Amino acid sequence: MLEFRKDIFADERDDNLHEVGQPTQRQDMLGHVTGTSPYYDDHRFANLLHLKILRSPHAHARIRSIDDSAAARAPGVKRIIRAADVPVNLNTLLSLIQFGKDDEPSLATDVVRYKGEPILGIVATSERAALEAIALVRISYDQLPAVFDVEEALKPGAPSVNAAYPKNTFEYYSKYDHQKLRYGDADAAFAQADIVLDERYQMSPIEHAPTETNGSIAVPDTNGRYIVYTSTQALFFSLDTSAKINAVPSNQLHFIGGTVGGGFGGKVDTLTEPLSILAARLTGAPVRYRFSRHEEMQFGSPRGGERIYVKDGVMKDGRVIARKVRAYFDSGAYTRLSSYAVVKCAAHIPGPYTIPNVSGDIYCVFTNRTPATAMRGFGVTALDFALECQMDKGATAVGMDPLEFRMLNAYRDGDMKAHRREAKNCALIECAQVAAEKANWPLRDEFRRMSSRQGGGATRAGGSADRTRAPAPAAAAPAAPTRAPASTPQRVSYERPMPAAPPRTAPPAPPPRSAPPPPPAAAPAGSTHGTPRFSSVFGTRRR
Amino acid sequence: MAKHRGRGVATINYPIGMNLGGDPSQALVHSNPTGKFTVALSSIDLGQGMKSVTRQICAETLGVPVEDVYVDTADSDTGPHCMGSFASRGTHRVGNAVMVAAREARAVMMEAAAEELEVDPGDLETDGRGSIRVKGAPHRSISVRDVAIAAQFRQGKTISGRGIFLVPLSDVDPETGEMSPATCYAHACLIAEVEVDDETGDVAVLKMTSAYEIGRAINPKLVEQQLVGGSWMGMSHALYETPEPYYPDTREGPRDFNEYLMPGPGDICPHDILVLERPAPDGPFGAKGPGEMCANPVLPAVANAVFNAVGVRINDLPITPEKILRALKARGPAAASARAR
Numbered sequence: 103m104l105e106f107r108k109d110i111f112a113d114e115r116d117d118n119l120h121e122v123g124q125p126t127q128r129q130d131m132l133g134h135v136t137g138t139s140p141y142y143d144d145h146r147f148a149n150l151l152h153l154k155i156l157r158s159p160h161a162h163a164r165i166r167s168i169d170d171s172a173a174a175r176a177p178g179v180k181r182i183i184r185a186a187d188v189p190v191n192l193n194t195l196l197s198l199i200q201f202g203k204d205d206e207p208s209l210a211t212d213v214v215r216y217k218g219e220p221i222l223g224i225v226a227t228s229e230r231a232a233l234e235a236i237a238l239v240r241i242s243y244d245q246l247p248a249v250f251d252v253e254e255a256l257k258p259g260a261p262s263v264n265a266a267y268p269k270n271t272f273e274y275y276s277k278y279d280h281q282k283l284r285y286g287d288a289d290a291a292f293a294q295a296d297i298v299l300d301e302r303y304q305m306s307p308i309e310h311a312p313t314e315t316n317g318s319i320a321v322p323d324t325n326g327r328y329i330v331y332t333s334t335q336a337l338f339f340s341l342d343t344s345a346k347i348n349a350v351p352s353n354q355l356h357f358i359g360g361t362v363g364g365g366f367g368g369k370v371d372t373l374t375e376p377l378s379i380l381a382a383r384l385t386g387a388p389v390r391y392r393f394s395r396h397e398e399m400q401f402g403s404p405r406g407g408e409r410i411y412v413k414d415g416v417m418k419d420g421r422v423i424a425r426k427v428r429a430y431f432d433s434g435a436y437t438r439l440s441s442y443a444v445v446k447c448a449a450h451i452p453g454p455y456t457i458p459n460v461s462g463d464i465y466c467v468f469t470n471r472t473p474a475t476a477m478r479g480f481g482v483t484a485l486d487f488a489l490e491c492q493m494d495k496g497a498t499a500v501g502m503d504p505l506e507f508r509m510l511n512a513y514r515d516g517d518m519k520a521h522r523r524e525a526k527n528c529a530l531i532e533c534a535q536v537a538a539e540k541a542n543w544p545l546r547d548e549f550r551r552m553s554s555r556q557g558g559g560a561t562r563a564g565g566s567a568d569r570t571r572a573p574a575p576a577a578a579a580p581a582a583p584t585r586a587p588a589s590t591p592q593r594v595s596y597e598r599p600m601p602a603a604p605p606r607t608a609p610p611a612p613p614p615r616s617a618p619p620p621p622p623a624a625a626p627a628g629s630t631h632g633t634p635r636f637s638s639v640f641g642t643r644r645r
Numbered sequence: 646m647a648k649h650r651g652r653g654v655a656t657i658n659y660p661i662g663m664n665l666g667g668d669p670s671q672a673l674v675h676s677n678p679t680g681k682f683t684v685a686l687s688s689i690d691l692g693q694g695m696k697s698v699t700r701q702i703c704a705e706t707l708g709v710p711v712e713d714v715y716v717d718t719a720d721s722d723t724g725p726h727c728m729g730s731f732a733s734r735g736t737h738r739v740g741n742a743v744m745v746a747a748r749e750a751r752a753v754m755m756e757a758a759a760e761e762l763e764v765d766p767g768d769l770e771t772d773g774r775g776s777i778r779v780k781g782a783p784h785r786s787i788s789v790r791d792v793a794i795a796a797q798f799r800q801g802k803t804i805s806g807r808g809i810f811l812v813p814l815s816d817v818d819p820e821t822g823e824m825s826p827a828t829c830y831a832h833a834c835l836i837a838e839v840e841v842d843d844e845t846g847d848v849a850v851l852k853m854t855s856a857y858e859i860g861r862a863i864n865p866k867l868v869e870q871q872l873v874g875g876s877w878m879g880m881s882h883a884l885y886e887t888p889e890p891y892y893p894d895t896r897e898g899p900r901d902f903n904e905y906l907m908p909g910p911g912d913i914c915p916h917d918i919l920v921l922e923r924p925a926p927d928g929p930f931g932a933k934g935p936g937e938m939c940a941n942p943v944l945p946a947v948a949n950a951v952f953n954a955v956g957v958r959i960n961d962l963p964i965t966p967e968k969i970l971r972a973l974k975a976r977g978p979a980a981a982s983a984r985a986r
Contacts, residue, residue, distance in 0.1 A: 104869040104918045106862070111923040115861070115931060120773035121704040121711045122930045125866040128697045129716060130690065161895065199667065217895070250893040275819040283822030304961040306887040309905060336729025337687040337719045360719030365691040366878075370731055396900045399888060407892050432893075445817060446664035449826035454658035462822065471895060476731055478878070479937045482659060483944070490655035490945030491960065494952065504949065505834075508656045522823040529858035529923045530656055533834035536919045541836045541854035543654070 107536055111529070130361065139361050142331040143392060145319055151180055153381045153391040154232035156222040156239055157401060158214035161470040162248035162261060165212055165221070165241060172238040173224060178231030181385050183223035185209040188380060189349035194437050195371065198342050203273075205266035206436035206473070208347055208376055213246070215263055215435035216472050218401035225381045225389060248470035252409055252430035255469050263435055263468040272433070272441045272466035283427075283448045283462030285520040288415070291424035291459040295415030297499050301492055302411050305484035307404040307432075310477060314363025316402055317392030318374045320382035323356065328379055332359045335369040347376040348383065355379065367476030368403050371438060406440055406474030407432045408447075408484035412492045415459070420502050420510045422493075424459040425452040429485070431466050434473035441466045443481030449521050450482050453489040454530045455511040456558075460520035506549050509534050516559020528554040646844040650851070651954025655945040656834045659938035660827030661925070662734040667814030670734075671725035672742040674703060674750045675805035680775075680793035682707060682750070684716045687724030688739045693936060694867035695735050699743045701863055702929050706747035707754070708771025709789055725807075733936040736863060737829070740929035741810035749806025754789065757796035757804065761787050829925035831933045832858040835876070835942035839950040843973055846966030848951060850880050850914045855942070858921035860933030865920070871935045872918050879943025880914075881907050884964050 108117070117123070133139035170182050185191055185207060192204040210221045222239060226232035247261040254260055255270040262268045271279040292298050318332040334340040337357050345352040362369065374391040381389035393402055408431050415424035429447060433440035444464045451462040479486070497507035509531055517525040531554045538545050662668060673685040684703050690696045696716040704711040718724055727739060751771075758777040759766040762785060770780050771789075778786035796802040815825035835855040841848050853876055862868045885906045888898050899905035924931020944962065952958050957972035 103916055104865065104872070104920060106865070106920045106922070107856075108922070110921050115922060115924050119705055119930065120708075121701045122861065122863050124701065124711075124864065126697060126701055126711055126864055128694055128867070129700050130696055250895055252893070275817075278819060281817075281822065282820060284820065285822075302960060304892070306882075306892055306962040307889050308882055308886040309888050309899075311886075311902075311905065311907070334729075335689050335691060335731055336727075337689060337721055337724070338726050339729050341721050355721070357721040358719070360687075360689055362689055362691045365689070365730070367731055369691075370729060395902070399900055399905060400898055404888050407889070442664065445824075446660070446826065448822045449660070449664055449824060454656060454830075454832065469893070471889075471893075478875075479659070479941050480732070481664070482937075483882075483941050486655070486657050486941045487944040487948070487962065490657065490942070491948050491958070493656075494653065494945070494949040495958070505654050505656075508654070512656070513658075520822075521826060522821070523825055527829055527923060527925060528658075529832040529921060530658060530834070532921055532923075533832045533856040533858050534656055535856075536921065537654075537834040537836055537854055537856035540856070540917055540919055541652075543652070543836060 110532055110536070141314055141361055141363055142319060142333050142359060143314070143317060145331045147319070147321060147388040149387050151225050151227060151381065151385055151387045151389045152229045152232050153223050153225050153378055153389050154229060154236055155220045156224065156236045158210065158217060158219040158221055160214060160243055160245055161217045162246040163214050163243035164246060165210065165214065166244055167242050168222065169240040170222060173235040176231065176235040176238055178227040179224060179235045180227065181225040181381065183209070183225065183377065183381060183384065185211045187384065188347060190347050193343065193347055195343065195439055196442060198339065202437050202441050203266045205264055206438070216470050218472055219435070223377055223381065225385055250469050250471055252432050252467040252469060255467050256465070263470055267468060270468045272437060272444070280463050280465040281444045281448045283451055283460060283520060285522070286459030288424040288426045288459040288461040292413070292415045295423055296418045297416045298413065299416065299492065299495055299499060300411070300413040301495065302409070303488035303491065305408040305410070305487060307407045307474065309399055309404055310366045310368035310402065312364035312366070312368065315393040315395060315398040316369060316373050317390065318378045319388060319390045320378040321388040322382055322386055327354050327356055328382055329356045329358060330375055330379060332357055332375055333362050333365070333369055334359050334372060334375065335362065335365040339370060340372040340375050343372045344375045344379050348379055366478040367480060371403055371475050373402065401472055403438060403473050403475035405477035406434070410484060410488040412488050414492055414496055416496045416500060418500055420500050420507050422455060422457050422496060422511050425457050426461040427451050429464045431464065432471070432474060433466050433468055434471045435468060436473040437466070438473045438475045439480070440474055443476070446481035447485050450485055452520055453486065454513050456513045456517040457511065457520070505534055505538055505543060506545060509549050509552055514554045514558025518559065524559065530554065649841050649843060649954040650838065651841065651950045651952065652836060652838050653946045653949025653951070653953055654834065654836045655942040655949065657938065657942045658830045658832045659733060659941065661737045661829050661831060661933045662812060662827055663728065663732045664826050665815040665817065665824060666812030668728040668732070668734060668738060669809055669811040670727040670738045670742045672739065672746040672808040673725055673805070674743065674746040674808070675803070676750065676754070676793045678793055678797040680713065680788070680790035682709065682714045684714060684743055685724045686716060686718035686727060686739065687721060688718050688727040688735060689730040690718065691730055693730070693735065693871060694864065695730060695739065697867060698736050698863045699739055702740045703743050703747045705930065706744050707751050708773055710773065710775055713775065713789070733934040733938065735936065736932045736934040737928050738810050740863070740932055742808040744808065744929045745810065746806040746808030749808070750804050753796070753802055753804045754792055757800055757802050758787055758792045760800060761792060761795050828927050829860065829933050831860065831935065831938055833938060833942050835946045837943065837946035837950045839947060839954055841951055841954040841969065843955055846969035848884055848964060848969065850912070850947060852914050853916040853943070855916065856919040856921060857935060857939065858923055859935040860925040860928045861922050861931035862920055863930065863932050868920060868935050869918070872939045873916060875939025876916055876943050877908070877913060879940035880947065882940060883944045883947040883962065884908070887963055
């Protein structure tokens with residue numbers, strides 16, 4: 103079911119290699135299949151203590167009082183850990199790379215901001231004893247109004263979630279409440295577009311659902327050091343975070359991991375190590391803190407639920423001439439890593455397409471839910487969902503084959519991307535070609551001949567001879583798109599007129615369908631939008 | 646009431662490594678006295694094959710058989726810093742660091758061999774099977790084992806190397822978003838075929854066909870496990886999973902795998918995968934990485950296939966039977982598939 107197409111891009115590779123490219127069996131295979139690979143929880147200690155966390159039952163509340171006196175006297179309880187016991191209680195993960203303000207406590211002090219937020223830790227001789235002691239703790243709360251919707255959270259008068267960011271948005275560059283992307287003039291281009299598609303998409307949060315839940319064991323070692331067995335995805339990231347929260351030099355901590363039972367981003371968060379180390383320091387005994395499946399599902403960070411609005415300006419011939427994206431990342435109550443995903447999302451707009459007018463406004467929004475975090479495709483997965491559904495709608499609106507519509511707009515080597523870097527090493531067109539061939543998805547000849555290596559960017563300006571021309575829209579004309587402007591706007595080209603446009607060497611051979619193809623996009627002295635001009639298959643290109 | 650088939654497509658790219666760079670990884674490579682190599686890392690193997698990929702890259706660079714290399718990770722006392730296993734960075738970032746370290750170790754190994762063979766190091770080559778020989782005169786050779794013994798006990802040389810790979814951190818223009826997010830991108834096209842029951846709203850994914858361009862595939866089997874596993878995750882994401890089924894309403898959250906809906910083995914469909922390799926100029930042997938991206942195209946491809954099958958657009962994930970039935974109801978009785986393909 104997996105097959106290589108070594109014939110494609112063969113001229114760019116030296117395939118004369120010994121070990122690289124071989125289907126060598128994994129180094130750790132024997133250990134995995136015989137059950138002897140050491141995961142963090144495979145380490146056994148005779149006097150192991152167990153840390154369990156009392157969590158907030160409310161999404162937003164002020165803690166009025168905590169009475170843990172009965173819990174302290176419960177059988178098996180060795181130590182209660184309170185917020186005041188945590189040396190540096192407030193932290194943010196990306197403080198290690200100087201990005202963002204410390205906003206999240208290891209244990210809540212006066213306010214809880216999501217259901218499940220840790221308030222108190224109980225260290226006992228068994229998990230059961232710890233859980234039974236938790237049931238004896240009495241906390242009184244004043245419930246506060248909560249907000250769960252990203253757009254509601256941005257409205258005036260919405261409850262303020264995060265004390266470090268009282269307006270419910272992460273701060274960018276100390277002056278903006280979101281990340282911007284601006285390229286060309288999207289608004290001007292919409293006015294010129296034949297069709298404008300304005301759509302809303304909603305990503306669902308999902309669970310990381312690793313086979314092995316988050317956890318760690320901290321063990322007092324000789325000479326004042328602590329060995330920490332951990333499920334982390336980022337050893338030094340977790341070590342440095344734990345050293346900061348515990349206010350100990352980093353070389354007092356000896357982290358051992360590297361064999362992890364699945365992780366899709368959620369094990370970057372370092373949810374257990376700081377407190378298992380603190381518990382080991384306070385009790386002098388090895389302490390395990392591991393998430394139950396319930397904790398993993400409900401209080402381990404999920405993928406955030408991004409809401410994305412995409413507005414496209416599309417020409418009848420299939421060119422997407424403008425794209426505007428407005429997105430709200432639901433960070434939950436604290437930042438963790440969502441602030442980073444926002445910038446990554448902005449960099450990804452407008453997807454793997456060459457679109458001359460692009461605008462993006464991406465917000466990291468705080469709500470009263472479990473903090474979201476990095477997950478496979480962070481910042482991109484949701485955007486790809488939105489953009490690729492949008493591309494399908496664009497193809498439908500102009501009556502084009504959805505794959506040909508994508509290939510028409512696909513980026514190629516030399517094209518300028520919206521974040522103002524030249525595209526290189528592209529291969530979207532080739533992927534489309536071989537997938538279509540395998541799936542018997544019909545592509546017209548000119549699309550089968552397209553190449554990521556030809557016709558892009560600078561070479562376009564010279565009028566590369568084998569450049570594929572615009573295929574005419576496959577005009578099995580659908581009903582007029584709903585949002586098409588009432589009066590058909592004049593076709594404009596965003597090409598500058600070239601002194602001598604090269605002759606069309608390979609005229610397209612559109613299969614005869616119901617409607618005649620519209621005239622090719624010649625290059626009238628039309629408006630330009632002050633950006634580098636390009637089009638994948640139309641006319642000339644210059645930069 | 647009928648079942649309708651449809652096909653949907655998505656084409657995507659994916660940036661390799663942490664956005665904006667600034668995410669270093671280090672590696673140390675050294676030989677023991679008898680010519681077996683250890684790679685010391687602090688990188689994490691989540692099951693994706695970090696150890697195997699770096700092992701093959703190290704063996705290739707040193708010019709020794711893969712069995713003569715062992716990857717030791719992750720111990721903070723012995724392994725040098727690595728940013729972590731995320732952002733599709735393992736193969737590219739750690740692989741590059743290992744390559745740098747292995748090159749340094751190889752240079753010492755070749756010097757030591759040259760001294761033993763009394764030739765210039767530039768005249769030597771490795772045979773990839775455990776020996777070093779004079780180019781054009783293969784009978785004049787020495788085993789890596791004998792080179793290591795000589796280096797250690799006679800020449801006083803350490804056959805070892807240090808490596809770091811860092812893509813320098815890019816600035817971001819606050820006004821325009823101008824930035825250098827990544828040095829290379831992987832690509833994919835995925836076609837999903839589904840069957841939608843307009844009575845129950847149930848969606849079955851019947852087949853996937855995909856093409857992935859991932860730079861050099863260091864280990865085809867590991868690539869396959871990523872792409873197959875990732876497509877399953879994407880399908881699950883598209884149709885089943887969520888801890889908040891009525892998001893942003895927080896109620897009805899599942900607490901365990903009995904309540905958290907995921908596809909079972911019976912829901913897995915045949916998947917034809919084609920792999921293209923356009924080497925990344927700055928990748929280890931041109932490698933990029935297939936890690937994160939392979940869930941991404943499945944979500945929109947399935948959504949688009951549902952539209953192709955029954956003509957309704959579901960813009961909110963997951964695409965549950967409830968949402969499909971509501972959309973069909975809202976659209977009215979005029980059924981039939983949107984566009985036969």
